[in-house]
Amino acid sequence: MREYTASLKREAERLLSEGRVKTVIAFGPGIDPLAPIPAFAEDKDEASDLLVNAFSAPGLAKYVLDEVGGVEKPEHSVAVLARGCDSLGIARLIADKRVQRQSVVILGVHCDGVIDRGKLLALNPAFSRTKNIKSVAIGEDEVFVEAELADRSAVSLRGRPEDLLLDKCLKCLERDPVVFDIMLEPEAGTMLGRETGPTPVGDRGGVDQGEKEKSLRARRSLVAETEALSSESRYEFWARQFERCIRCYACRNVCPACSCRKCAFDVPDPEWVSKCTWLSEQFMFHFLRAFHVAGRCVGCGECERACPMGLPLSLLNDKLMKDVEEMFGIEDPHVPKESEPLGFYSPDDPEPWAKEVSEG
Amino acid sequence: MKRIGVFVCWCGFNISGTIDVKAVASALADHPGVVVAKDYKYMCSEPGQAMIKEAIAEHRLSGVVVAACSPSMHETTFREAAQAAGLNPYMLEIANIREHASWVHPDDKIAATRKAIDLVKSLVEKVKRNEALEPIHVPMTKRALVIGGGIAGMQAALDLADGGTEVVLVERDSHIGGHMAQLSETFPTLDCASCILTPRTAEVGRHPLIKLHAYSEVAEVSGYVGNFTVKVRKKRTYVDWDKCIGCMDCMAKCPKKIPSQFERGLGIRKAIGVAFPQAIPYRPVIDRDACTYFKTGKCRICERVCSVGAIDFDQEERVIEEKVGAIIVATGYDLAPKAKFGEYGYGKIKDVVDGLEFERLNSSSGPTEGVIKRPSDGKIPREVVFIQCVGSRDVDKGNSYCSKICCMYTAKHAMLYKHKVPDGQAYVFYMDIRAGGKGYEEFVQRAVEQDGVLYLRGRVSKVYEDDGKVIVRGQDTLSGENIEIAADMVVLATAIEPQRDSRNLAQILKIGTDQYGFFNEAHPKLRPVESMTRGVFLAGCAQAPKDIPETVAQASGAASKVDVLFSKDDLVVEPLIASVDEAICSGCMWCEPICPYHAIEPKTIEERVGKKSVARRVASVNAGLCQGCGACSVACRDGAMNLKGYTNQQIMAEVEALCL
Numbered sequence A: 001m002r003e004y005t006a007s008l009k010r011e012a013e014r015l016l017s018e019g020r021v022k023t024v025i026a027f028g029p030g031i032d033p034l035a036p037i038p039a040f041a042e043d044k045d046e047a048s049d050l051l052v053n054a055f056s057a058p059g060l061a062k063y064v065l066d067e068v069g070g071v072e073k074p075e076h077s078v079a080v081l082a083r084g085c086d087s088l089g090i091a092r093l094i095a096d097k098r099v100q101r102q103s104v105v106i107l108g109v110h111c112d113g114v115i116d117r118g119k120l121l122a123l124n125p126a127f128s129r130t131k132n133i134k135s136v137a138i139g140e141d142e143v144f145v146e147a148e149l150a151d152r153s154a155v156s157l158r159g160r161p162e163d164l165l166l167d168k169c170l171k172c173l174e175r176d177p178v179v180f181d182i183m184l185e186p187e188a189g190t191m192l193g194r195e196t197g198p199t200p201v202g203d204r205g206g207v208d209q210g211e212k213e214k215s216l217r218a219r220r221s222l223v224a225e226t227e228a229l230s231s232e233s234r235y236e237f238w239a240r241q242f243e244r245c246i247r248c249y250a251c252r253n254v255c256p257a258c259s260c261r262k263c264a265f266d267v268p269d270p271e272w273v274s275k276c277t278w279l280s281e282q283f284m285f286h287f288l289r290a291f292h293v294a295g296r297c298v299g300c301g302e303c304e305r306a307c308p309m310g311l312p313l314s315l316l317n318d319k320l321m322k323d324v325e326e327m328f329g330i331e332d333p334h335v336p337k338e339s340e341p342l343g344f345y346s347p348d349d350p351e352p353w354a355k356e357v358s359e360g
Numbered sequence B: 001m002k003r004i005g006v007f008v009c010w011c012g013f014n015i016s017g018t019i020d021v022k023a024v025a026s027a028l029a030d031h032p033g034v035v036v037a038k039d040y041k042y043m044c045s046e047p048g049q050a051m052i053k054e055a056i057a058e059h060r061l062s063g064v065v066v067a068a069c070s071p072s073m074h075e076t077t078f079r080e081a082a083q084a085a086g087l088n089p090y091m092l093e094i095a096n097i098r099e100h101a102s103w104v105h106p107d108d109k110i111a112a113t114r115k116a117i118d119l120v121k122s123l124v125e126k127v128k129r130n131e132a133l134e135p136i137h138v139p140m141t142k143r144a145l146v147i148g149g150g151i152a153g154m155q156a157a158l159d160l161a162d163g164g165t166e167v168v169l170v171e172r173d174s175h176i177g178g179h180m181a182q183l184s185e186t187f188p189t190l191d192c193a194s195c196i197l198t199p200r201t202a203e204v205g206r207h208p209l210i211k212l213h214a215y216s217e218v219a220e221v222s223g224y225v226g227n228f229t230v231k232v233r234k235k236r237t238y239v240d241w242d243k244c245i246g247c248m249d250c251m252a253k254c255p256k257k258i259p260s261q262f263e264r265g266l267g268i269r270k271a272i273g274v275a276f277p278q279a280i281p282y283r284p285v286i287d288r289d290a291c292t293y294f295k296t297g298k299c300r301i302c303e304r305v306c307s308v309g310a311i312d313f314d315q316e317e318r319v320i321e322e323k324v325g326a327i328i329v330a331t332g333y334d335l336a337p338k339a340k341f342g343e344y345g346y347g348k349i350k351d352v353v354d355g356l357e358f359e360r361l362n363s364s365s366g367p368t369e370g371v372i373k374r375p376s377d378g379k380i381p382r383e384v385v386f387i388q389c390v391g392s393r394d395v396d397k398g399n400s401y402c403s404k405i406c407c408m409y410t411a412k413h414a415m416l417y418k419h420k421v422p423d424g425q426a427y428v429f430y431m432d433i434r435a436g437g438k439g440y441e442e443f444v445q446r447a448v449e450q451d452g453v454l455y456l457r458g459r460v461s462k463v464y465e466d467d468g469k470v471i472v473r474g475q476d477t478l479s480g481e482n483i484e485i486a487a488d489m490v491v492l493a494t495a496i497e498p499q500r501d502s503r504n505l506a507q508i509l510k511i512g513t514d515q516y517g518f519f520n521e522a523h524p525k526l527r528p529v530e531s532m533t534r535g536v537f538l539a540g541c542a543q544a545p546k547d548i549p550e551t552v553a554q555a556s557g558a559a560s561k562v563d564v565l566f567s568k569d570d571l572v573v574e575p576l577i578a579s580v581d582e583a584i585c586s587g588c589m590w591c592e593p594i595c596p597y598h599a600i601e602p603k604t605i606e607e608r609v610g611k612k613s614v615a616r617r618v619a620s621v622n623a624g625l626c627q628g629c630g631a632c633s634v635a636c637r638d639g640a641m642n643l644k645g646y647t648n649q650q651i652m653a654e655v656e657a658l659c660l
């Protein structure tokens, strides 16, 4: 990720001092430099602490709902930093009428991917003592990280993207925001810590259809693999996954397509899914979650990133996304649209499932 | 405490032949909440119903399950019985153990009995969660819209208006009467069409309860049964009809002559004027495409001669709004277009005409004043060939249906021709004769026997012009002989087709059409004058080809359906409709486009959050429009949308009773 912190601060300060927004949502330093946390700036001081860097893992879309969601005329607006995946989520909330477009100022940035702290520490545990990130370069085939440790010594690592980036970034569908108000400018000519780091291995900037195709292919081949399994092995595969779920609901809480005031899983009567974790209830929970986002999932991968048990939730989402694409002929099914394939009545609905059933 | 009664019906042997009804009753007697379980030979009989009523009183039942046949058979019977015994009718449910158990498992009595027990148990669990529901009353506008002013529309309008209902009649043409105004005489009595039609048109014209919008079209319809809002587009006539006194000086003085559509191109009319002398309303229209002034910017003679200054070249189209509670669609038919029948020379050979053209040639007020002359040279034809089923019963031309009236009017045409030209010869090519109707068969026989019309069974293969004659080649399938007739004139009984824009109107009205474009009735046998949309009724050829008597009967039927609707104080709708739990609803409006009946709209509610009041969007269901299909409730992710009588809680209870 190129260096956007300076222009982020500048815009945040301007928007706040002009009274245009009440809050700016971006990142701030956490306890661990490798894990910046979502931050909410309400004045100039707080804005000066905002940042965004290659370790900013959490998606920010869902926070917009908390800040201005649900009401017809919110008293104030918010500004939010948005990478491609964040912007998809925000677009989702807007399409679902949970957030009004005019009450959010979207500060777009281009994103080349975010480093997976866990993967990094697994490769070199020394990074856990990081005091300062000195330099990061994310290229097409190589990622480089260099940090200053607590004892002032330096440590660096060079590796393949698949070994260092978040899984969701390896399947990224949009590197640039699909909706934004202001596109932040990267610091002229600088990549984070360029002066000390290696020459970046190629700038991944700009809308890159090739990248998207690659991501789509990656997603599709995983789906195709599971589709190819016999139904018994497929059942076993999913049973193995669902068994591990601890029903923490992190996947739901983080999902921009899960924005209901009262989630069906929290309704006591009727009890759609019981709180027990019997396998049948686990299946029920996961089917419900997947079907509730079918045709609306934006492929942001946040659910999978948030899951503490590492369930392959994107695989399930991607399967449904592929079905929607094929059955309804929807292009870019991950991008929220005016009218959604599963969201209207039409007497000539393709109903491919009905056909399948009747044709056996 | 829930106190449920279960009543198991034997349905004679229908159920008890397969299912052990005693076992069902005793299994249910032990089910939690069931305080009485009985069986009886025929629950729907008087004693059976009495048994239920008594039990309701005796055991103070809070709910009832009748295990019997399909709810579509006797749900109403039993619910009325429950109501008579003081129980809210919606506290009674039917467990269908006939169609769903005994009839489908005749060979496995044990399994069928087990299934019946499960079905009844699931309904008991459902009924425990039933709520008392009351029918919903929706106010209505007791005013009707009739679209189309042919004989169908006029009949319906007059019936309604005579009964005291206000009617808005919208006619696209400049006059009412429809196709009947073009007919000369009518089968089977051969009385003159205008003699029976003009008293009607005049009555419509002067009826105080009929508001006629001629030269107008329905542009938009919103709302629902009892409460439609209709936008009527009043097309530009370029004459102020309120000022106009109907002197027709303008028509007399207009220098521009054009072929008359009413005369099907066989006569002429002026660029301004009325289509025929008895036209109602008797008010002129300027044909913009023909008018010299609109073409060249010069003329305006009509404006000069009009003594009341009614001509208005700058007239604007107007859209007016009418509120009505019911709509009758009577837009009639069109004849199959000429272009379709090149092989019969139609459209190429002048002396090949269609049925309506023949009507005009035979009409005393027509272009030939009733003398049958052929169009090419005005000679009286000596040999006339009539061809039936042109474009009907013909898959290649797209119409596999029978146009129903052509057999009859062809016999009429041949007869009328023979009456006027007794020494001429009339031939009729036919596939078979369909003359079902009072006095119809006799009518056709008269044509053959008294008037000597020659009927030839077979299809015509070719029609071409040769030396002033129209040569008709065909085969007589009875004798197997090839026939060639050198005729002076050929009359084609072309297919009756829907109005070309019927699908468009269907969309405006949200009603269905068949594959051809005729409007669909709600049920072919039991609901022939209703459409699938409540409050929209059908009459005349717009629904299917038919003759005048049948058209009039259907129109009167539609009118009385409207009367039945309006006979109530307000609209009573079943309470089995969707309802929104506003506390849960996220206002995502996912349900809105899913509703096939456009019954869902967003609404804003004010809510107190802490000390402040905030506005929040939620879905709201229009009780008049909702048909209770349940699509929305399935689509709603958080379960805010629930279908009364089939709530998520009820369905889940049923499922759990069946599965756990």
Ligand SMILES: Cc1cc2nc3c(=O)[nH]c(=O)nc-3n(C[C@H](O)[C@H](O)[C@H](O)COP(=O)(O)OP(=O)(O)OC[C@H]3O[C@@H](n4cnc5c(N)ncnc54)[C@H](O)[C@@H]3O)c2cc1C
Pocket (backbone or CB within 6 Å): B147, B148, B149, B150, B151, B152, B153, B170, B171, B172, B173, B175, B176, B177, B178, B179, B180, B183, B185, B186, B187, B188, B216, B217, B218, B330, B331, B332, B333, B334, B335, B354, B355, B356, B359, B405, B409, B412, B499, B505, B539, B540, B541, B542, B546, B547, B548, B549, B551
């Ligand atoms: C050649 C021929 C001879 C016939 N002879 C006989 C006979 O002898 N005896 C007999 O019983 N029947 C006869 N018929 C049948 C008879 O014409 C029909 O039964 C009758 O006209 C049907 O009436 P209708 O009102 O349904 O339709 P139509 O007469 O077609 O009237 C429909 C009216 O609706 C208007 N309209 C259409 N669309 C719209 C719109 N969108 N908005 C507003 N207005 C609209 C039209 O302008 C028209 O005025 C004959 C038919 C033909 C073709």
Ligand code: SF4
Pocket (backbone or CB within 6 Å): A251, A254, A255, A256, A257, A258, A293, A296, A297, A298, A299, A300, A301, A302, A303, A304, A314, A317
């Ligand atoms: S289901 Fe997962 S990938 Fe899809 S929108 Fe929700 S969080 Fe993103």
Ligand code: SF4
Pocket (backbone or CB within 6 Å): A244, A245, A246, A247, A248, A249, A250, A251, A252, A303, A306, A307, A308, A309, A310, A311, A313
């Ligand atoms: S985040 Fe993972 S563990 Fe938690 S509920 Fe979702 S799938 Fe289960």
Ligand code: SF4
Pocket (backbone or CB within 6 Å): B580, B584, B585, B586, B587, B588, B589, B590, B591, B592, B618, B619, B635, B636, B637, B638, B639, B640, B641
């Ligand atoms: S009823 Fe359900 S689907 Fe409809 S707006 Fe409310 S939450 Fe959305």
Ligand code: SF4
Pocket (backbone or CB within 6 Å): B577, B578, B594, B595, B596, B597, B598, B599, B600, B621, B625, B626, B627, B628, B629, B630, B631, B632, B633, B643
């Ligand atoms: S039940 Fe059917 S008709 Fe009624 S509001 Fe829901 S979708 Fe519309």
